[in-house]
Amino acid sequence: MIIVDIIFDHSGKGNAATITSKKDVPGSYCGEIEQPQTFMSETSSVRIIFQTNNFTDQTYYSFDSRAEQETQVYLRYGQHPELYPNRRGILNPGSYCDRIFKECRLQTCYVQSPAYPGVYPRNLKCNYWLNTKNKFIKLYIQNEEFNVDGQRCENIITCPMRPITSGAEYCPYDYIRIYDGKNASSPEIGTFCGMGKFPHSIVGTSEDLFVEFITSPAGPLLNTGFHFNVGVMPGHMQTAGKKNGSCDWILSSEHLNQDHHTEGIFMSISHWYPPHTSCTYHLLGLSNQIVRVYFPSFRVNSIESPVTSDWTGDCGESLTLYDAAEPDDTKIIKTFCDTFSKPAEKHDFVSTGNSMFIRFESKTGSYSGSSLYYWAHYDFFNNTKFGTAVPDTVCDEEFVSWKPSSGYFRSPVNTLVYKRQGTVTNPDVKSLPIVCRYKFTTDIRLFARIVLRIESIQFKDHDYRIPIEKDSNCWYSERDKLLIWEPEETNETAFGVNRTVINQSNSNKINGLCLFNNINKTETTAPNTGGIKFISSGNSLNVELSLNPLYAAISYFTHDVPLFEARYEFVHGPxxxxxxxxxxxxxxxxxxxxxxxxxxxxxxxxxxxxxxxxxxxxxxxxxxxxxxxxxxxxxxxxxxxxxxxxxxxxxxxxxxxxxxxxxxxxxxxxxxxxxxxxxxxxxxxxxxxxxxxxxxxxxxxxxxxxxxxxxxxxxxxxxxxxxxxxELTHLPKNQDGTQRTARRTAADFDGDAECAFSCPGDKRLCLPARSVCNGVINCPGALNDESPSTCDEWYRDGHPRTASTSFGDYAPSSAVMLFGAVTAAIIVFGVALFAGNAYCRRRRPTSASGCRALADSRSSDLIYSTDY
Missing domain, CATH: 2.60.120.290 (Spermadhesin, CUB domain)
Structure with a gap:
């Protein structure tokens, strides 16, 4: 039996039935049916041709017909068809079922098989050009009835129902074929046939899809075809970056800056993709930046719309984050799989360098997007270090004297540090303070001290549990603070020079300083002042920034003002x-x-x-x-x-x-x-x-x-x-107010007494016996402990005189004799030096270097050094 939609053309040849379909020989229905079937024409006239080659009394057919208005055929035209005259597309002139759909929105474009919702005709080739205004065109066919070659006969035992199947090899008769583009030369998404509710929708990669509907020349009067809605995949946001190929992206900080954005967004693949698809995102910052990625939304689903079902293992689809510029299995930060991973919403994944590489892989493919649904934010943070970064730490730095001997440093420029809690090995520990340490080390052969000047401190006020007036121990306080100390292995206590600092608690370290009050930089940079100045006594110094984890993220994350600023200098060279x-x-x-x-x-x-x-x-x-x-x-x-x-x-x-x-x-x-x-x-x-x-x-x-x-x-x-x-001893006064005098007895001559000699110029000062007349002036003033008269009296007769001894006539002492001998030797040496200079001046110029060396050796003897 042949059923043909026809129209009548009265253009000049009388009444002639013109078939609007494309072929001279329309297809035919064959076989038996026991249940009533409906054919709903596309035109106002239908021709039925019944033919049998073996007619018996068991050969028969019957039908009835009626005309219906568009408003009565709701399944075909939908509600209010008068408002959407092109809801079923624009019929291509001269064709029976080729239709064009432009700028489709949901419920404005119905893609249907001819004669829908009735049985579709035979021997068809229908083309549908689908278009939307935005990318990611979507065929809403999930849970829609689909019946394309679903049954070859009514008897389900003889002809079991064909489930919805994908693949040309499984659909030899009737099928639809969907292309990701404008025509049949575009990538093929799939070929489908069968019967049932379509399990998934299909999403294209652009604004266009091309659909072919093919039916065999002969078939049963059973299959009712398809009905698709067309729209756009919602929730898509434009990614600021450079796209290479179908889904490989370079997302850089320069792209964000060009668009005047501080952060970027990329989303999971929401369109179809074939098996063994790999999509990558290379997040690239400047040389001094690090990359952060976090997922405001992340869901892990099972694979619901695979293109192939051959994969049966774990991780049919996966998302892997690498702390590198390219895939490196030794630098994997995290891998998410569809079979066992938990989602990680609002967790920061941070690179150690300026690159992070993210790769999505699918072994199964998908018709409607990834089973790993994520919405990812990424941004870049300035990770400038003023010293050398300490490995396996977030913000520790080291400063050594064999690099720049002076410089500037401050709290971390990377404010992401204030959001990260815990430790490197356990970043989820939330009770530990956020700590950044700065270590200064010098080689004693280069420098012996470190000078540290704190120029500013800018902590925010928080509602601490202990009020400031009761918080007496800064070192163990919960407050944000800056600690300075020398390592405990240094036996020498530190020399710290500070301006007057109000509300700073005393330290619990022998050689340290704890600061928690703010210092304004404009105040500390005034003339003759350098802020809080700390000078080490040895060749190492530690500075530590300690922040309360309860308030750090709220107060300091994306806060550009430095929490502290300081300068350092390695001093005291060889x-x-x-x-x-x-x-x-x-x-x-x-x-x-x-x-x-x-x-x-x-x-x-x-x-x-x-x-x-x-x-x-x-x-x-x-x-x-x-x-x-x-x-x-x-x-x-x-x-x-x-x-x-x-x-x-x-x-x-x-x-x-x-x-x-x-x-x-x-x-x-x-x-x-x-x-x-x-x-x-x-x-x-x-x-x-x-x-x-x-x-x-x-x-x-x-x-x-x-x-x-x-x-x-x-x-x-x-x-x-x-x-x-x-060093001199200052004599106290007696009880009667008179000045106590130094003791000068024979027992003091052994040098152990600390006040055996009173200074001639000031009787309140005294020296031990070992410091008197030893060649060094120890008493201030014109009359001192090294004058000849004092020494003669001190050493007369080989022992010191007592305090009551009168100063009278005395014989020359051995000290005077020694003084005379030394004076004579100096005179002889001076005469010899004068003669040598005169001799050098008379010599030829070629010998001048030797005389100059002699003079240099003499000048170097004027000042000599002593090991203490």
């Missing part, structure tokens, strides 16, 4: 000699150390900081002599003396080339002046921390010292000076 000089009765310091000149190149700039320590209850007398600066300018050379009992912002004494003589009038420094100031604390919130308060705790007594600082900026090695000092 020319300076030892940095710490232990207490002695009398000592001297000579600069420069010429024995170091042969091992190091003379520096262009130099800073030396000496710590001269003093015995308990001793006064100190400093004597500067043989001072020679490069020039009169203080920029070329400057000597400063700092006392621990005074403000560290200003030196007790400062001298340059133009006022070097002022150093000779330096007064005696009393034991109170060379002692650290006591801690002053009150029950209120104020706690003044000076450079001494950091060291006085756990029963320690306050330290006693003087700091001498030399700064040279122009050939500092050419400056020369010698500092001699003596």
């Amino acid at each position: 020319l300076c000699g030892p940095s710490i000089i232990q207490p002695v009765d009398e000592g001297e310091l000579i600069f420069p150390r010429f024995d170091a000149m042969g091992f190091v190149e003379p520096p262009k700039t130099l800073e030396c900081i000496w710590e001269i320590r003093v015995h308990e209850d001793k006064d100190l007398w400093l004597n500067f002599n043989q001072i020679n600066f490069v020039s009169d300018s203080c920029r070329d050379g400057r000597l400063e003396v700092y006392l621990p009992s005074r403000s560290a912002d200003y030196p007790f004494m400062s001298a340059c080339g133009h006022n070097a003589t002022a150093l000779k009038d330096l007064p005696l420094l009393t034991s109170k002046e060379v002692e650290e100031a006591p801690i002053e604390a009150s029950s209120s919130s104020a706690s003044v921390i000076g450079e001494s308060s950091r060291h006085r705790h756990n029963g320690r007594r306050r330290r006693r010292y003087v700091h001498v600082r030399f700064v040279g900026n122009a050939y500092p090695h050419k400056s020369q000076f010698k500092i001699a000092w003596s």
Whole structure:
């Protein structure tokens, strides 16, 4: 039986039936049916041709017909067909079923088999051009009835129903074929036939799909065809990047900057893709950046619409994140699989370098997108390090003196640090503070000290459990804080110089400083002040930024203002000699150390900081002599003396080339002046921390010292000076108010007594016997312990005189005789030197180098160095 849709053409040949389908021979229906079937024509006229080659009394057919309006055929035209006259597409002129659909939206385009919802005709080839306004065109056929060659006969035993099948080899008669593009030369998505509810929708990669519908010349009067809706896959967002191929992307920070965005987005594949598909995302930042990826939404589903079902193992589809610029199995951050992975929403995955590589792989393919549904955000963070990054840490840095000897550093520029909690090995631990450590190390052969200047601290206020007035232990406080200390293996306690700092708690480390109050940079950079200044006593120093994990992310993530800023400098080079000089009765310091000149190149700039320590209850007398600066300018050379009992912002004494003589009038420094100031604390919130308060705790007594600082900026090695000092005992007064005098008895002559000799110029000062008449002036003033008359009296008759001994006539002492012998030797040496110079001037120029060497050897003897 043949059923043909026809129209009548009265164009000039009378009444002639013209078949609007494409072929001269229409297809035919054959076989038997027991249940009524419906044919719903596409035109207003139908021709039925019944033919049999073997007619018997068992051969028969019957039918009835009626005409229906479009509004009555709801399944074909939908609601309100008058509003959507092209809902079924625009019929291609001269064809029976070729239709064009433009800018489809949901419920505005119905893709149907001819004669739908009735049985479709035979011997058809229908073409459908589908188009949407946006990308990812979607055929909404999931759970729709689909019946294309689903049954060859009504008897389900003889002709079992064919399930919906994909593949040309399984669909030899009737089928639809879908192409991902505008025509049949586009990639083929699939060939489908069978009967049932379609299990999935189909999503294209662009705005166009091309569909072919083919029926065999003969077939049963059973199959009712298909009905598809056309729309766009929702939720798609444009990715800012460069696309290579079908699904390989380069997503860089430059692309974000060009679009004025701070973060980018990419989503899981939402369109069809064939088996063994691999899609990649290369996230590329600048050289000083790191990459972060997190998933606001992530779902792991089973594979519901595979193109092939041959895969039966785990990880039919997977998403792998690499901490590298290309796939590297040794640098996998995380792999998600469709069979066993848990989703990871709102978890940060961070690279260690400026690249992260993400690869999606599917062994099964899909008609409607990935089983791993994710919505990924990515951004880039400045990970600039001012020192050397410490491996396996998030923000630790190390500064060494054999690299830049001075510089700037600050809290992490990468604010993602403040969001990350726990440790590298266990980043999910939320109770641990966020800690960044900065370690400064110098080789003693290069520098002996580290000078640290904290320029600013900018912590935010939080609602801590313990009020600030009750939080007395900064080191164990929950507050955001900055810690500075020297390693405990250093036996020498640190020298720290601080401005007056309010509300800073005392430290619990012997040689450390704990800061939690803000310091304004504009205040600390005023003239003559360098903020909080900390000078190490040894060759290593630690700085630690410690933040409360409960508030760090909220307060400091994406907060560009530095939490602290600081500068460091490695000082006290080999020319300076030892940095710490232990207490002695009398000592001297000579600069420069010429024995170091042969091992190091003379520096262009130099800073030396000496710590001269003093015995308990001793006064100190400093004597500067043989001072020679490069020039009169203080920029070329400057000597400063700092006392621990005074403000560290200003030196007790400062001298340059133009006022070097002022150093000779330096007064005696009393034991109170060379002692650290006591801690002053009150029950209120104020706690003044000076450079001494950091060291006085756990029963320690306050330290006693003087700091001498030399700064040279122009050939500092050419400056020369010698500092001699003596410790003196300051005699207390008697009960009656008279000045107590020094004891001078024979028992004191062994040198053990600390006050055996009173200074001639000031009877309140005294020396031990071992320091009298030993060739070093230890008493200040014109009358001192080395004058000939004093020494003659001291050594008359081979033993010292007592305090009551009168000064009368006496025989020349052995000291006077020794003095005369030394004077004669100096005179002889001077005559010989004069003769040698005269001889050199008369010699030929070729011998001048030898004389110059002789002169240089003599000049080097003027200042010598001593190991302390």
